[in-house]
Amino acid sequence: MSVNKISTESSYLVNVLSFSWAAMTFNNWMMLISAIAGIGTGVVSWYYKRKEDIRQSEKHAIELELAKDKQSNGLADG
Numbered sequence: 001m002s003v004n005k006i007s008t009e010s011s012y013l014v015n016v017l018s019f020s021w022a023a024m025t026f027n028n029w030m031m032l033i034s035a036i037a038g039i040g041t042g043v044v045s046w047y048y049k050r051k052e053d054i055r056q057s058e059k060h061a062i063e064l065e066l067a068k069d070k071q072s073n074g075l076a077d078g
Contacts (some may be wrong), residue, residue, distance in 0.1 A: 024032075
């Protein structure tokens with residue numbers, strides 16, 4: 001690539017970015033930020049709910065194992 005081509009392409013890129021920035025009003029920016037925040041909230045909620053579900057499954061498996069051990073010990077005594 002020549003220096004002239006690089007400078008031309010970078011100029012076009014800056015112009016497109018400037019136009020995109022200027023084309024959005026304050027309300028559009030607030031809508032975009034709110035949408036990103038909403039998606040982020042959903043992702044964080046999903047992540048922690050998934051961790052909670054995993055903990056609950058592990059707890060249930062342990063309780064089930066303890067109940068089986070208790071039942072087998074009770075049957076061996078009787």
